[in-house]
Amino acid sequence: MRRYRLAWAACALLASSTASAAPALEFLHVEANEGGSSGGHVALRIGDATYHFQNEAGLLRLAREDSLRFVHDYALLENRPIHVRRIDVSPETEQRVRERFEARLGAQRSHLDALAALRAERELLALLLRRARGEAPRAGEGIPISGAGYFAPAGASAVEEPALAALRARVARERGASFLDARAKALRAALRRLEPEPDAEPGPRLDADTPLPASDGFGARAADLAAGILALGVLADARPLRGDAVWRSDDAALALDPPARDTLRAFGDRLADSLGRLLDASRPDWGTALLVGMARLATVEASLRDGRLRVLDAFPERAEALDAELLARRPELLPEVVGETRARLRLALAEFAGSGSSQAAWSDLEDVANRHLELVRALEARSAMRVQRARLVPLRPAPFAELAVPPDAEPPLARALASVSARERRLASELSRLHGYELLTHNCVSELFATLAAAFDDDPELASAALGGFVDGRRGLDFIPFVSAASVSQRYRVAEGFTIPSLRQARLVAMREREGALRVALREASPWTARSGGQGARDSFFLFFTDASVWPRPLFGALNLAAGAGETALGLLRAPFDRGRTLLHGLEGTLMSLPELAFVNLRKGSYDWVPESARREIGLAP
């Protein structure tokens, strides 16, 4: 039996724990909006995890998101209703599909990691070749070693880091005073002996489900040895952290209460133990782990000394930045934003205190603290704010430049460089073949259904038995998100359908109940008078919302079109001064208004900031 409804209460399904929920797959169709999403979007929810494919610089990347976070981003921030089709399946089917998506996710990451490893190896070989040719070293060149950038350079400081001095003394006590020196000498000798592979295999043809093994080639081995040498040097000198490596703030949210101090002390002790063990680890990348661990240990000790949380600055060197102008444009939001990030920081600190001092909880705390402190810094300095969507992990690199190259090394290095360059090109081309985005044939819809089909060995009968039918996202018009959603309804065993409203939709319903339909319709028709919000900084210029009313849509569309044309004309005049920003906005507004003339709404507005508490407005627990 199929039931479709616009149901706030149904959203509670999303909030329910997967452990207790009946096994199901939920096909999510996200309505269109402007901003690179005018064709709509699709995703598959399995319990807490929502899988979807996104076009990232021409590659379709499979992403796994927390299901609540997905709804927050799309239904609240991007103001896009999500239509859900729930397909009841057996526990085996749910498990099978989940494992297939996980396998593809892992395989794709391994493909991208392999490309990054080849790129790094090519850069290293090019550097060595320059040295072999006698070219002068360039500033900052060397093997980039993650974690090494947090420490003062060798010989730059006479002060020792107390936590590392204690660790060094412990190592000397347990393994002898010459241990660190002898180990570093052995690593340097191994690095000198390391030779590139001039004629390596070209690499296999990629398969979406088969991961590539992590690279163990010349570049990876050289980087491992270099990381080990740098880590041992930092420990031998008990080098202090650089001044800009650590967030030092008097923010009240960083204050450590006695339970937090106890947990931190236990975490520091455990960290020091594990760092000692890393010196004997069989894993090849122990040097990087030791560098990051030592930097973390130093911040733990600093936190205990100061009575306030100290964490490493985990933003990457070339982080994206949010315009200071954008922050300044919404001053009324900022106290609330800071209030929420501060509350998250306090929560993360409390969770760390209750975590049994795990690395994972410390990493969560680092991430949350970095985001809060960066926001506060940017507001105080009125400067751009560094941002990163992915988890913030402290990996600031520094170059390892001790690269001695014998004069007769040029020919083999040149051969190895040519070989690795060819392998890199081939892998990039394979990646493009396998994961390249094509609007009509290889998009978020086609790949979602291809992965679903792969879970059933690409056998339509097997898939039909499990799901009630078969949808091929590459046939007919099924590559279009809303068409594929209709196909799911027709062909799969859909037990239930409901719509998660957008934030503006939910607010309008609540307002109508309180104030009456006519008054709300008049006031909320335009972003200039609306109290429901919904015009974000990213949105094009428009005069009327057309998402809530159908009949006036062409009229509103015509007025929006005129507004867009006006902004376009202004943009032409401003183009030499604002690099075409206004012009682009105007053209986008004009384009988004055209479908409205034919009763079709794409533009729905968006929000710059939605507190987690707003999830209640669409029926979700915050």
Place this chain on the structure above:
Amino acid sequence: MHARPVRPIACLALAALLAELAACSLSYSSESISKSVSSPFKSSSGSSSGGKADAAYLDEVRSFAAGFGSSGGDATAFRRGLGSIAERRGIHDWEDDDATCRAIGQGLKRAGLAQEKAQALLGELFAGRSDRAALAIKGFDAGE
């Protein structure tokens, strides 16, 4: 006088507009305050307590270990690959993380390995760390 710079800008703008028609584009992060200050995980607990925040990471470890268990492969490449997965999660020393060790065992179970084979493999992976191998075997025995 300004016509020259305007023309290429207009072309670029039109190209960007056509790109806008595409579905599935990466949801913009750099222009939303909300997305910028929000962590990409749901705060609830760390991996050692097995909370929701780490479901994705532990699934990835299980899946990676299952792939290794079923196809075989080089232990060094496995350690390096696992190091990358753990690094993205912010865990610098995965051998010291209890939940990671258990998830490795669970992944080998998923691959359908017999216990003797799993024990031998874990002994090789955790060379010199019998306590960690024992924890992974516990994960193997418990399953998912």
